[in-house]
Amino acid sequence: MEDNPLKLPLVLRQNSSKALEEERILNSGRTKRRIQQILWHAVGFAFAAVWIIPFLWVVRTAFIPKDIAIDSGWSWSFTFENLIHVWNGAPFGQFLMNTLLVCGVVLAVQLVTMTMAAYAFARVRFFGKDLLFMLFLVQIMVPPDVLIFSNYQVLNEMGLLDTKLGIMLPYFASSFGVFLLRQSFKQLPYELDEAARVEGASRLHILSRIYVPLSRPIYVSFAIVSVSFHWNDFLWPLIVTNSEENRLLTVGLAMFAKATEAGAQWSDVCAATLIVSAPLMIGFFLFQRQVIGSFMSSGIKG
């Protein structure tokens, strides 16, 4: 319309000049918003860069020859030697297997115990349910990390110190998982239950054939949160284990870093750090959306 105002009647032309004026104001608003947006982007990406630099610095140090690593200059030289040296310097393969085992078994047991308890809390009326539910709540407020000292004594009484089972045992029941899953079970329509029962299905059958498959996203979320927690856990496995064959990746890394500290072998420490962090990091890069989504939907860790 504003392209060719001459064709329009006088009144409209006046209006259109008014519109032009408005358009000008709007345009200036748009430029202002545009500048704001550019500034906003600049600040945001500056932040992102600051967040990424520490990791890049470690990656760089892990891949350059030792003598250049502590040099103040910049260099493009590149080597796999540090990684190979570190991998052979400590039984990281064993640590990796242990970590995989611990994460796997803990998750497997958690999935079973939490499914059972969540179903009971969601769909079974039984005596003392509310009180029990409160008891479960406390574990979320006082997680096992805080009870390391007393849990250590419990393990001692059970004679399970320096075993992989000892590392796993305190985490076999997850109140957090129970809460998460109970919420999901409660949202399933009750009619499903009734229909299946009319067909003659037992409650355990209903639980395993209807409730569990329909709550898959929750299980995936919980699995991601649980594995990343146990993969990264340190103080508890450190306390429980003494021997190399029971150590986890994190503990192995700490021991390795401590042993090399004196020589300030930073390229080795960086390489080891990379080895320990890599599996989860790669998983995270590949399944970024799911991982972030899981943390979003699940709330608390552990």
Place this chain on the structure above:
Amino acid sequence: MEGLNGMNAGWSERLRRNGFGWGLVLPSLLFLCLFTYYPMFKSFWLSFYEKNLATPEPLFVGFDNYINLLHDNVFMKVFSNNIWFAIGTVPTSLALAFLMALFADKAIKGRGLARLSFFYPNMIPMIAVANIWLFLYTPHFGLFARLASWITDQPVNLLGTPDTVMGALVIMMIWKEAGYFMIFYLAGMQQIPKDLYEAAAVSGVGTFTAIRRITIPLTMPTTLFVAVVAITNSFKLVDHLWIMTKGGPNNASNLLLYYIYESTFNFYDQGMAASMTVIMIVLLLLISSLQFFGWDRKIHYE
């Protein structure tokens, strides 16, 4: 006769239902008792006894352990350290997390990259984070020392100086945690109806006003939740001390849980460790109960 049978059937049905419910909860409950309640009561019991290298058999001392803690300069120092650590990390990481979420929510280009770079520190074990930052903070070779060498000729030893060590650890913790809290803000922001912003834009409200009047109030429940998690974490996350400072220099960076660990495994003072565990449990229960009683509702309806 008919009615009696019906009553019997009712009773047996009820009995079966209760048995089923308890049976489902039992495995979780067993682990909960073994690794949450039993350790908690054990700590509570032991906190009234003297038990250390000099007195291997527990000796009842009443409240002496607690009174001793009040007079223990190291404990008071560690306690105040922990409070400063919380004050240093919680508000800043919450504010940053909010900004990050705004950015990762709105910015169209590079949104994924921004989320990735803010969140990845969470996928790295705390122990690896400690290694990375120990390297960054190292005198002479570290990134910070190199940056500082442009400004001052003095060698900079951030972790070795009592005045700077806490600040250095606070910065690291913010780097590690802000991206994690961002996730919750992202989830919170996505629940705000889009037409609120459209209505605001139509009535000529600027971006910043919209954030102040719409986003901040409507993410208040998230803020409360994240604040509780963040405060809890500031008492819980101690792995980094093991690698970076061992609580030093001169206990300037020591935190409660690490001091409990030291008392147990380095000083073998179990009575003291138990009473500190009890203090920690009470503290955590108080913090988490903020979430459950009142606060939530008040903030929501403000």
